[in-house]
Amino acid sequence: MKSILAVYPGTFDPFTNGHQDILERALKIFPRMIVAVSGNPEKAPLFTLEERMEIIRDAVRDMQGVRVDAFHTLLVDYVKTQGAAVVIRGLRAISDFEYEFQMALMNRRIAEDIETVFLMPHEAYTYLSSRLVKEVALLGGTVKGLVSPLVERMLKERYRQRKSGKR
Ligand code: ADP
Numbered sequence: 278m279k280s281i282l283a284v285y286p287g288t289f290d291p292f293t294n295g296h297q298d299i300l301e302r303a304l305k306i307f308p309r310m311i312v313a314v315s316g317n318p319e320k321a322p323l324f325t326l327e328e329r330m331e332i333i334r335d336a337v338r339d340m341q342g343v344r345v346d347a348f349h350t351l352l353v354d355y356v357k358t359q360g361a362a363v364v365i366r367g368l369r370a371i372s373d374f375e376y377e378f379q380m381a382l383m384n385r386r387i388a389e390d391i392e393t394v395f396l397m398p399h400e401a402y403t404y405l406s407s408r409l410v411k412e413v414a415l416l417g418g419t420v421k422g423l424v425s426p427l428v429e430r431m432l433k434e435r436y437r438q439r440k441s442g443k444r
Contacts, residue, residue, distance in 0.1 A: 313352075
């Protein structure tokens, strides 16, 4: 029997070790996964879509069964076009729950045959978010151990460019 294909969608601005933790857990259940980066321009991300994809490609380079892609449509439409049946989301704390619950039910309303599966990260990552990582990096704090060395370098570089007015 062919294994179920699952999609892990997100803004991933940038991809953190918390995202990586969820991806690794999901892979144990769904050996075929797509990490799908949202191209929604309304979120005004720090990193371009191409940069965010490059970061994830680097993070998954030794993983079997993972593909990195971008999507610009409704998530459930994207999931269907890929022939996938499951959406993976991470749940950190109660604060995530309400939004994630709303999204999952809305997605089910639009596409009844797609299931959302929630996974919890290792407790070391429950407080970790892309937003917090950006705030700490902007103020010159260390984000070592929270993101990959590539992301650490890219954050430093981006904020250096910003300070010198290039981006
Ligand atoms: P979005 O804008 O879609 O919420 P994010 O990149 O912020 O995109 O998050 C993508 C998914 O990863 C979400 O389900 C989010 O709850 C989950 N996630 C983000 N950070 C963590 C973390 N530290 N641990 C577990 N899940 C996380």
